Amino acid sequence: VSVLGGSVDAARPAIGLERLSLNQATVKYLGLADAVELCVRHDIPAIGLWRDRMAEVGLSSAVALVERAGLHVSSLCRGGFFTAADAEGRAAAYADNVAAVREAAALGADALVLVCGGLVPGSRDLGLARRMVADAIGELVPVAQRLGVRLGIEALHPMFCADRCVIASLGEAVDLALSFPAEVGVVVDTYHVWWDARLAAEVARAAGRVVSYQVCDWVLPLPADVLLGRGHLGDGVIDFGLISAAVRAAGYRGYVEVEIFNEDVWSAPADQTAAVVRERFAAVMGGAVA
């Protein structure tokens, strides 16, 4: 048995393919209709949608496409980017986020993923940016409650703190979520949080508030564009069994989205990517790592 080996045990319950969701970003170059057909062809029961691809076909067509295909929408990506330098920018962010909540409601998405935004342009004040994020989520909560949408605060990896998301650890996301009603939860994305020594404790603290679980692997070396350093499950160093067990113990029973930003994955034929996603999900999330 290699040190990389794993096995199904009580502490690491297997996750079956019936809980697999394909995040649309994994097949970045497909339009919405093609991504939906791909899921159907590969017996993938759920999809995580992106708003830019949805906008190309329009909301009502998107709703019709996923409904006709019998696909569940596990998440809509994404709202957020709340940290603007002026009132006009913040008002635009609010309007865009309200639109995103409406879309998530129409699609029956399990969660609207929020990537909260980096430092306020022209400022080094992390505290200011974080207060702005909290205020903006507070403004959005009544809208989410009214439309029955759960908001998922995603902690991004600290390497994106300056320019994409000042919520840079799961603990921060949990603190923020717990300061709001139950419609506000957290997204656990293995790529962003795997390194954290406090991970198990923070996931436990998020009990009942995990609204999305996204997986991909951390591969070395990092590529020139660190946004694209994600790999297929099993190609990197992440111990998925440990994180999955924590997410399950926190009560999460929803879909598990495979979301991979990687130029090589994007360049591969989509059917090949979908096949690898299924195969790796069965092997790694099922606990039977070779």
Next chain:
Amino acid sequence: VSVLGGSVDAARPAIGLERLSLNQATVKYLGLADAVELCVRHDIPAIGLWRDRMAEVGLSSAVALVERAGLHVSSLCRGGFFTAADAEGRAAAYADNVAAVREAAALGADALVLVCGGLVPGSRDLGLARRMVADAIGELVPVAQRLGVRLGIEALHPMFCADRCVIASLGEAVDLALSFPAEVGVVVDTYHVWWDARLAAEVARAAGRVVSYQVCDWVLPLPADVLLGRGHLGDGVIDFGLISAAVRAAGYRGYVEVEIFNEDVWSAPADQTAAVVRERFAAVMGGAVA
């Protein structure tokens, strides 16, 4: 006043040039003798040494060089890399770290900086790697005590967790340091920890245990090699006043080392680099950001 502006106030005490130290890595292409002369020429009172450059001249010559120049050695970089796959590798790491402690003692360095090592080769087990680091530091403590050397556990940025340092947040480093006698402390390096919402609390918890304070800026975009993404003070997004105030409140009164890994900085003439280091230190650490 721009939002990037700063000012000296009670909460952000200025740090004078008498506390500036030049970490040798900032002028990577200089040998030890040239780096020492550079510090003297630019009235920089202390230097952070690297073992590879010291080995080129030999320990006794290195000691003589810094003593003759009247330079203080603020740190020796570095020990660590404790996570080996077999007993032989761990024994080699121990021997190398004992040698590093001896060198730090001979140089009168304020601290031996420890970069603890990434995942154990062939393993995804973060817990295993972290236990191995704790055990290895435990073995080193009696040596450090005997020779009067303080060990500085450095938390590296989480983007280096897999391959360089599983101690990926300051809180972890503090937990580890506090489990040992007072000879074991932490290194606060702004580049690695600036993003952490718990930073102030963790620095406070490290009261009396901060043994080195290293500074450089976080610049965007990240370069292809993320090891080299550091910038001169003021070129990036880090709020040094806030971190310096926390480090001071934790009782640290030692030198402040400017340590910049950046290909452009390395390619610049060393005298130019030293002049910019001084100028920016005065402007940024003195509180008078332009």
